[in-house]
Amino acid sequence: MTIGSMLGDVVKSFFKKPVTEKYPFVRQEAPENLRGKLVWDPEKCTGCMLCVKDCPSNALELIVLDKVNKRFVMKYNLDQCTFCAQCVINCRFSCLNMSEEQWELASTKKEPFEVYYGREEDVKFLLEKAARGEAEESCKED
Amino acid sequence: MEAKQKSEKFVVPIGPQHPALKEPGHFEFTVDGEIVTNATARLGFVHRGMEKGVEDRNWTQGLYLMERVCGICSHVHAMAYALGVEKLANIQAPPRAQAIRELVAELERIHSHLLWLGVAAHEGGFDTLFMFSWRDRETVMDLLETITGNRVNYSANVLGGVKIDINDAQKDALRRGMDFLEERTKHYLKVVTEDETFLGRTRKIGVMTYEEATLLGAIGPTGRASGVQRDVRVDSPYAGYPDFPVNIVTSVAGDLEARFVVRIKELYESYRLVREIVDHLPGGDLTVKVPRRIPEGEVISRVEAPRGELFYFMKSNGTDKPERIKVRTPSLCNWGSVLTTAIGHKLADMPMILAGIDPCFSCNDRMVMISGKKTETQVWDWEDLRQYGIEYYK
Amino acid sequence: MNITFPSLIALLLFPGGLFLLGSGLFFEYLDRKLVARFQNRIGPRWFQPLADFIKLLAKEEVIPAGTIKSLFILLPIFALAAALTAALSVPLFGFKPVFSYNGDLIVTLYLLSMMTLCIGLAGANTEDRFSIVGATRALTQLFSYEAPFMLAMLGPAIALGTWNISLINQGATQQSLWFIVSQPIGFLAALIGLMGKLELPPFDAPEAETEIVAGALTEYSGRGFGLFKIGRDIELVVGLTLIASFYLGGFSTPLDFLWKVFVLLLITAALQSLFARLRIDQTVGLWWRIGAILVLCQLVLIIIGNTLSPFIAPLLGG
Numbered sequence: 036m037t038i039g040s041m042l043g044d045v046v047k048s049f050f051k052k053p054v055t056e057k058y059p060f061v062r063q064e065a066p067e068n069l070r071g072k073l074v075w076d077p078e079k080c081t082g083c084m085l086c087v088k089d090c091p092s093n094a095l096e097l098i099v100l101d102k103v104n105k106r107f108v109m110k111y112n113l114d115q116c117t118f119c120a121q122c123v124i125n126c127r128f129s130c131l132n133m134s135e136e137q138w139e140l141a142s143t144k145k146e147p148f149e150v151y152y153g154r155e156e157d158v159k160f161l162l163e164k165a166a167r168g169e170a171e172e173s174c175k176e177d
Numbered sequence: 178m179e180a181k182q183k184s185e186k187f188v189v190p191i192g193p194q195h196p197a198l199k200e201p202g203h204f205e206f207t208v209d210g211e212i213v214t215n216a217t218a219r220l221g222f223v224h225r226g227m228e229k230g231v232e233d234r235n236w237t238q239g240l241y242l243m244e245r246v247c248g249i250c251s252h253v254h255a256m257a258y259a260l261g262v263e264k265l266a267n268i269q270a271p272p273r274a275q276a277i278r279e280l281v282a283e284l285e286r287i288h289s290h291l292l293w294l295g296v297a298a299h300e301g302g303f304d305t306l307f308m309f310s311w312r313d314r315e316t317v318m319d320l321l322e323t324i325t326g327n328r329v330n331y332s333a334n335v336l337g338g339v340k341i342d343i344n345d346a347q348k349d350a351l352r353r354g355m356d357f358l359e360e361r362t363k364h365y366l367k368v369v370t371e372d373e374t375f376l377g378r379t380r381k382i383g384v385m386t387y388e389e390a391t392l393l394g395a396i397g398p399t400g401r402a403s404g405v406q407r408d409v410r411v412d413s414p415y416a417g418y419p420d421f422p423v424n425i426v427t428s429v430a431g432d433l434e435a436r437f438v439v440r441i442k443e444l445y446e447s448y449r450l451v452r453e454i455v456d457h458l459p460g461g462d463l464t465v466k467v468p469r470r471i472p473e474g475e476v477i478s479r480v481e482a483p484r485g486e487l488f489y490f491m492k493s494n495g496t497d498k499p500e501r502i503k504v505r506t507p508s509l510c511n512w513g514s515v516l517t518t519a520i521g522h523k524l525a526d527m528p529m530i531l532a533g534i535d536p537c538f539s540c541n542d543r544m545v546m547i548s549g550k551k552t553e554t555q556v557w558d559w560e561d562l563r564q565y566g567i568e569y570y571k
Numbered sequence: 572m573n574i575t576f577p578s579l580i581a582l583l584l585f586p587g588g589l590f591l592l593g594s595g596l597f598f599e600y601l602d603r604k605l606v607a608r609f610q611n612r613i614g615p616r617w618f619q620p621l622a623d624f625i626k627l628l629a630k631e632e633v634i635p636a637g638t639i640k641s642l643f644i645l646l647p648i649f650a651l652a653a654a655l656t657a658a659l660s661v662p663l664f665g666f667k668p669v670f671s672y673n674g675d676l677i678v679t680l681y682l683l684s685m686m687t688l689c690i691g692l693a694g695a696n697t698e699d700r701f702s703i704v705g706a707t708r709a710l711t712q713l714f715s716y717e718a719p720f721m722l723a724m725l726g727p728a729i730a731l732g733t734w735n736i737s738l739i740n741q742g743a744t745q746q747s748l749w750f751i752v753s754q755p756i757g758f759l760a761a762l763i764g765l766m767g768k769l770e771l772p773p774f775d776a777p778e779a780e781t782e783i784v785a786g787a788l789t790e791y792s793g794r795g796f797g798l799f800k801i802g803r804d805i806e807l808v809v810g811l812t813l814i815a816s817f818y819l820g821g822f823s824t825p826l827d828f829l830w831k832v833f834v835l836l837l838i839t840a841a842l843q844s845l846f847a848r849l850r851i852d853q854t855v856g857l858w859w860r861i862g863a864i865l866v867l868c869q870l871v872l873i874i875i876g877n878t879l880s881p882f883i884a885p886l887l888g889g
Binding site: 037038039040041044045054066068069070088089090091117118119120121124133 | 234235237238240241242245305306309312319322323324325326327330332335340341364367368371372373374
């Protein structure tokens, strides 16, 4: 029967540094297995769509620009992704992997959460088409 | 006004929002001075419709949905689901995968018990123990992050095996972590069993005898603290447990102190198991191919969550989507013990008795409809449900 | 120090009034910071209690139905007024007390208990179950902690033969042996009595956060809650000053005051972090028996010592 059995802890911690990390001024290194933001390499993709089929939250969408020449653009909804890495496992050609550096993903606007992956010209083509599509629609409304 | 208050029963609600509860649940304690004379409970505040949601998703997507039933015991939910699917498809995951599943499950048990130690200490007003045990819990969270990639919702399972592997650097980190935690746990065991003020809050409080425990159906560490010798890892071993068995930890006192002691001793068992698995990890592949369409059948899958026995009933109709999955989580069985042992104790003991069963409200909420009149199965759609709810509250 | 401040300045600015309010907030900061360091955390920054107070003053005050409105609004003001008045007879910060007269020890101790009475009344005023349970516990704890605390404060008063706090302070500075050494039991009783009065852990059953939300003050918000909090801080300052002045050898300078009160605060913070919360029946049972017995033994010893000292002193050579 002791009174004050945590006395040793209490006295020791008075003289030690507090264990709290003063994030964001002090940042710890992320481990290498961390499942951060998804990264897609368009060069090896064959368009099998296994990643899209098995995503639990339908965060991936593969837009086919040219099926024969394997030109795809992937639309990745960062705000719907659950970071489960099932798509990484499914891909047989190792096109996908989860980055361990990009894990501070908070943002105040909606735009950073819709990520388009693909070759430069493909993505530009797609975005311009979308902008034209919207402009046409708003013309139609008038 | 005083006469009116004396004749009515004085009901203290520990209600959906209360600092004692980390998750919403409604308890009403009828109090006479400070002594509790009656207790009722109402759950269902965290119902998310997961059993219905999983019927719309294919088997792989369902794995990740089921993992999110609970944050603290997420890996065992995924493991139960994956084991059930593998049983339906009649395949066996390779031994390395089973061992890694057990490793992550034991690490999760460590994290859950340390979390519980802190929360129960906080309910008893012992904030220092709360802060220190949560500081030590960061060690196991960092280990889990190193191995699986995330601190909660580890997603280590896939249908047919695991998706993570353990290399030597991680093995060393695991060994070091276990050494540190074992030393700290010895200290906590001393604190819990010897500190006068803490014993005044836990000894002889919430006593549940062996007969009461078997009658009320208490499982998990709550039941084992009363002498019930039930542990799914020992009764029907699954995953890696046939190769790395566990020793069951029980106590006979049945009071709150016994529940503390049982959980801390289970921590020792987990440390021993983690070290054993790390030292003798079998070689081989990590996964086995599972077909997209699972053959028809019904299967029962039981695993030992940190809170008790987790029970999955899975029915497949041959397509790539499950037909029915029923989840019965361990906390649901332990509520009866709270309501019975609460009577006769003081109001100040209520939060500790509630915390003593390690309640996990988000696991709990399934919809149970008991309609005495009709016996055939019913299918209700959204409009029927809404109408029923409106009628109920009128 | 023998500086006497003109009454109005003492009342409003220094060392009472605004300076006392500021030092109450500072002591709360020190207490929270020390407890945090004992628990291996960082703790709040120096302006946290001030920020809390300003925020509380700015928030809307919700008056629940079923209470007596005038009582609801006046009780925090009474509590704060009592604490501030009690501070006027106490040698704050090492300066001579502003209002000093024979018997002010009794008046000060009574004013210090007014705070708990006000909290109990505030809890009983509402219809909320948590408040009623908290008020019952607060008043129960009042009975068991006030009496030993007062008796412990009387120990040095009897030894010095006066009821006037400033004279006791002067007498304590001139004693060769601090009272903590010659009346250790009294010191222990006084310190624990103070922690019980202020409802500091482990004696915080009346405001047990995990059981009854906030105890008697559950329904208070905004200005009323802020006033209660700051009243409690001032009571902490006054109580620590009293104990330090009686048992730790009195104050002759402000520097003396600072380090003695800091040592007391250190001990109090350590006691706060070491124990689990005691249930209300355990606190009452513990202190009504042990505390009262201890203090009565101490008083008996003092009386014996006083009676025998004319005979013993010549034997010891003066």
